[in-house]
Amino acid sequence: MTPPNTHKKTIHKTCSAKKPEAARPLRTTARQIWLLASEPFREYLAFYASGMETGDRRLGFWEQRLSWINDRPPFRMQEMEKRWGSCAAHGEIVLNPHLIKAPQECIDYVILHELVHLKHHNHGPEFWAILSAAAPDWERKKQRLDADVERLMAA
Numbered sequence: 479m480t481p482p483n484t485h486k487k488t489i490h491k492t493c494s495a496k497k498p499e500a501a502r503p504l505r506t507t508a509r510q511i512w513l514l515a516s517e518p519f520r521e522y523l524a525f526y527a528s529g530m531e532t533g534d535r536r537l538g539f540w541e542q543r544l545s546w547i548n549d550r551p552p553f554r555m556q557e558m559e560k561r562w563g564s565c566a567a568h569g570e571i572v573l574n575p576h577l578i579k580a581p582q583e584c585i586d587y588v589i590l591h592e593l594v595h596l597k598h599h600n601h602g603p604e605f606w607a608i609l610s611a612a613a614p615d616w617e618r619k620k621q622r623l624d625a626d627v628e629r630l631m632a633a
């Protein structure tokens with residue numbers, strides 16, 4: 479229901495002294511979010527932030543060692559039911575935050591796997607050849623990760 483015009487005018491007059499609040503851009507700081515968050519949500523934010531920190535650090539390590547990477551690809555975390563990571567066609571790397579509970583060599587296997595996809599967007603022979611050259615023992619790391627999947631994926 480539309481309020482009568484007189485009501486609109488009253489509101490306009492009351493607010494005319496300064497710009498309406500909604501006209502300002504939303505500026506919610508990380509600190510404000512933290513203060514408003516419930517304890518379980520805080521725990522999740524810390525878990526997510528820790529994953530971003532680890533992912534960023536290991537991506538930084540590998541990007542310097544792979545000739546086809548000039549700039550760090552866009553990177554984010556997202557919970558996925560059946561994947562540890564993915565590489566989008568536009569180059570974004572997505573990691574499962576539960577991956578950070580795994581040993582570093584397993585984290586590195588997933589990151590390296592996704593970074594090789596920046597060169598070969600498939601699982602063809604060239605993809606595996608490059609992955610094997612960069613990490614000759616990748617199969618052992620993958621098996622170690624797969625063997626522990628239930629524990630790692632648990633909340």
Ligand SMILES: [Zn+2]
Pocket residue numbers: 591595600601
């Ligand atoms: Zn793949």
